[in-house]
Amino acid sequence: MxxxxxxxxxxxxxxxxxxxxxxxxxxxxxxxxxxxxxxxxxxxxxxxxxxxxxxxxxxxxxxxxxxxxxxxxxxxxxxxxxxxKSCKPSGTPARTDQAIGTGDGSRTAFQLVKRYASGGAEYLREIRKPVAGSVLVGVDGAAAAGVSVDATTGIVTFATAPAADVAVTAGFEFDxxxxxxxxxxxxxxxxxxxxxxxxxxxxxxxx
Structure with a gap:
């Protein structure tokens, strides 16, 4: 297509x-x-x-x-x-909005996702079309360095793999x-x- x-x-x-x-x-x-x-x-x-x-x-x-x-x-x-948005419609996206993965010391690519949760159940929606320039990426809550975002696929790529067991998060707008x-x-x-x-x-x- x-x-x-x-x-x-x-x-x-x-x-x-x-x-x-x-x-x-x-x-x-x-x-x-x-x-x-x-x-x-x-x-x-x-x-x-x-x-x-x-x-x-x-x-x-x-x-x-x-x-x-x-x-x-x-x-x-x-x-x-x-x-x-990665947050409520009335909010402003922040780098800690959505968990998109956990570092293992070797993985460098993470797919943007949005989590919909209610009553102990949840649905993970893959975000393939983020708005260019809107994506904020965090590692263990801090701003991530050496990161590129493909606005046509929603894949976040790190120049250096995040360390093991650290949370990788993101905030964004999307289409x-x-x-x-x-x-x-x-x-x-x-x-x-x-x-x-x-x-x-x-x-x-x-x-």
């Missing part, structure tokens, strides 16, 4: 609807009990960008973005305004890798002027 490292206009994604989806297969047995199975190990997010449109100029910008991506052909970055989930955008000047906005669905992709 081809991916364009271009973000959908953030001002137009603001106000969009959407969020994570979990696929669960449920079978109800004769005795009333259920068997539940999750074929997806990871959640998948989807959004509708049409809600963010406020003018005909916005609509033209979306059509240009759609055409430049080749419709569904190429993926792109999306800012999920409800979940785009969601998505693509358009429709082959067309239906537009109508009359409908738009009447307050009706088109549906412009996008869906998360694995990269």
């Amino acid at each position: 081809s991916f364009h490292e271009t973000r959908f206009p953030a001002g137009l994604s603001f106000g969009s609807t959407g969020g994570p989806e979990r696929r669960v297969e449920i079978v109800t047995l004769a005795n009333g009990f259920e068997e539940r199975n999750a074929p997806w190990a990871q959640s998948r997010r989807s959004f509708d960008a049409g809600i963010g449109l406020r003018s005909l100029d916005d609509l033209e910008d979306i059509v240009a973005f759609f055409e430049a991506r080749g419709g569904q052909l190429n993926g792109f970055r999306w800012k999920d305004w409800t979940d785009y 969601v890798p998505v693509r358009f989930s429709s082959d067309r955008i239906d537009t109508s000047l009359a409908a738009f002027q009447a307050g009706e906005v088109p549906s412009i669905p996008v869906i998360e992709v694995r990269v």
